Amino acid sequence: MDTQSPFYARVVALLSLLTDCQADLANAYSGRTLQTLFITLLSLVAGQLTPDSAAVPAREGRGPQIERAFQQLLRQHYAQWKQPAQYAAALNITVAHLNDTVKALTGTSVSAHLQQRAILEAKRLLGFTDRSVKEIGYALGYDEPVYFGKLFKKVTGLTPQQFRYQFRD
Template sequence: MPKRRSIPIHSLDKVNQLGILVRRFTGMDPETDANLAHRDENYLFMVMEQGRARMVVDFKTITASGKTIFCILPGQVHYGISAHNVKAWVVAVNTDLVHKQYQQVFEQQLPQLLPLPVDDTFTGRMGQCIKLLEEVYLSANSSTFRQQATRSLLDAFIAMFAEVYAATDPTTDNSHPRTLIITRQFKGLLSRNYKTMKSPAAYAAALNISTPYLNEAVKGATGLPVSYWIQQEVVTEAKRLLYYTDKTVKEIAYELGFDDHTYFSRLFTKAEGMTALTFRKQYRE
């Protein structure tokens, strides 16, 4: 593995100023840097119509076959492994164009965000929506109405996408809506603030509720306490940096917001059952 001080980050800002990119995908170019480990600042939404594709997302090998949808969130480290007879659409969208309610649906699925099968009707509808979206945002017309039309089509596309994921989420039981709202708000805060906010009390304060109530809500919705989810977010990012960069454990600890790198090392060992350096050596071999 070549030495790296950071994980490459792809940004739509370098592609266009619209915050949207639509691409028709029919295979993998072995020379493209999309097949090298990287992360995106934006969301990636994939609608696969046929074929079989394999990729790695945050150390998990993901396989998508047939008619499938899949989402990769901003910050997740990923790369393609193989694609056979694939026909798919890929839509990249800047985070600020994805409504919070949709972001919460996808974040709620972590750390098990997986491809989901869909039927002919759904893929046909999504294909039509994507083609129209592509037509509108690529048009030469730069009027306000074009921007509004683009945003409306994008919202419709993401809403259909989110609806499929929401239907598979066991925490969407509406018998305790307040609990679910709190849990989704917590996970949204966590994904953006895990480097600076490390305690359940900090998240409870940000949500203007008590720490016991936050713990009760999150554990009731997910089966796991707030402290677990905070640790999960920190350790996942630590694993990315250990594997994909050559930063020292001390440097990684400071990057993740720990003043005491020995405390970080103990936390990692407890969570993974091995030291950070053992993890790096084991997964790189």
């Protein structure tokens, strides 16, 4: 394995976080954090093992193709595109069709995926950078820092500052 690859660096970082969290099981959120980190590690490895989307079998239904294309667009544009309509337009389908398809396959709405992806990146930035909450909100495409803070708290149950302090302690 190439020890200089971004994949390797991410795996090492995740394993380090898992080890640190395992050592701190007294924290009320440690179990949940361990589960999330483990799922992230598994997803990262699965992403390396999954064949390229260009090699999709011809007999596969359109739904999984739409969902995969949506996930790819989400990875590329989560900081700029905040509306499901932007993703639907890029896929040349209606918002309703996109939402129905994604929800049927993942159990989660398109809007929830958008929020989750932005919050995941916010957590990464809060944990591993010293950027201010305002700067992180702007970097993630939120024009109003107050809205970003409220969204973060709604999704995580913590303010961005509380998350940062808890993550770093």
